[in-house]
Amino acid sequence: MNNNKLAELLFSHITKTPADYEAMYPGRDLPEGAKVTRLGPSPTGFIHLGNLYGAFVDERLAHQSNGTFYLRIEDTDDKRYVEGAVETIIDSLKFFNINFDEGATKEGEQGAYGPYFQSDRGELYQCFVKELVKKGEAYPCFMTEEEIAKVRETQEQAKENPGIYGKYALSRDLSLEEIEANIQAGKPYVVRLKSGGNVADPAEISVEDGIRGTLTMPENCQDVVILKATGIPTYHFAHVCDDHFMRTTHVVRGEEWLSSLPIHVELFTRLGFALPIYCHTAVLMKLDENGNKRKLSKRKDPELSLDFYREMGYHPMAVREYLLTILNSNYEEWRIENPDIPCESFAFTMEKMSNSGALFDLNKLNDVSKDTLINVPAALLMDFFKSWAKEFRPEIYPLLDGHEDYVEPILDLGRSGNKPRKDFICASQMFDFIRYFFDDYFEIEDAVPEETGTEEVKAILTAYLDSYDHSDDQSAWFDKVREIATTLGYAAKPKDYKKNPDEYKGHVGHVSTVIRIAIVGRSQSPDLWEIQQILGETRTKARISAFIQA
């Protein structure tokens, strides 16, 4: 059969040659060792933690080596396109400080290796499909859905591998005349790779993975679809063409791609392209209802969408820190030794990446978050808190905006010194933690301790109010509390009370708890004296009076 004739029959409109594209996209002019990575999301919906996890690897690899990190939109599946998804992807990643050097942007495309939307690259793909057809390594396939289903059924019964290959590839050896007739008849067709794999006895191939080391697997034997009936390539084919011509050096992707690696290897080989370095990352997992690990899915796990973290008010730096701790096992120790320097200074390596899927651990994130926020200066924390409130809690925003002088010290309360408080995890929790500072949100939440009883409360608070002097320093203030305690028959020190519980009604801690409840509404809080200083004399006294009257 005349392959050139077939190629012209199928792709008469393609006039460019492979050499044209090689010239159009020359190798990148980058320093030695620079890595070129890419993120290739499909614009199907919302990006989740797993995507961010992978994006970090790409970003670090590229930027650590003075390379290039670009965004390519893989929109070859027209059925799944969601409006506005590209903007969402860019914004979400930007929020977490993942920035691209080239590719799709909100303002259009940037860079010399575009177009960066696969849907705009049809001509390039078809040129290379045509090339394969010319070499007799690809062919049009007219099999109908019914025929394919029937083949699968036969294969299942015979316990053979499913798929279109060898004798099951019904269109593999059609003559030019038959093909012409089919096309004349308007029959739809896809283009399949004519796999060179040995069906009966597949050879073993091995690939060096950047993360996993040597991978060995059987060669591909499947006549996979490379061009759909619509003329759009499948992911497999687009990946190979794009990563070659965009001069990607490292392909970072989830381990779910491992099993299609042989297909990609065959395609690279047949096209005469050099293989990039594949880096197959472990996938983030979560525990399902049955206690099994499960891959994070954006449909089933909305709480793990990036928006969840934004809504909860996790600081982007905290999420970064957490991801880095699970991405590189030596990061945590590095961080303990270097608490104050940016995470970009850490030497990220593929070797330190785990091969097994990590379970997402909210506990750990919270802990990392506390340590991260302690290093965020109050003014910046204020900004972060405000912008979170503006977007997610507009009703509290007016309490913050314009009241920075009041709120900032609240956020900074107890954070100085060598044993700083680590109260804050995320913005929503922050607000809950400090809301008693705002009269509209102040309420009595806890009961007074048994030791004082309700009758004693009045006596304590009246004495407290009488002796209250807003200008007292912290120790003078607490001396007075002790005095009230002893006068009323409470031990000045908890230890005294523990030694002789019968001699006292309780201890100074019980007395100060009463005061604390009156002022903050809760039995637990940071240092009361500092809280009073922030609240101011008027508000402090008013709350005590109100509690006495209640």
Added chain:
RNA sequence: GUCCCCAUGGUCAAGUGGUCAAGACGUAGCCCUCUCACGGCUGAGUCAGGGGUUCGACUCCCCUUGGGGAUACCA
């Protein structure tokens, strides 16, 4: 079913033939202390099972088991 990947405490993990099997989160107790946090100390808790190889296996090989993924004109 077939193919591929993975396997150290509840979680994340160090470990590459000889270790009392690091560390972090969580958890229990204690200390500090007016509460809570912070910090400090102490404890409980792990090499999935079975065969080999070896003087010696968490470490190397095989099998089993378990988990994950792929098996699309989705990516």
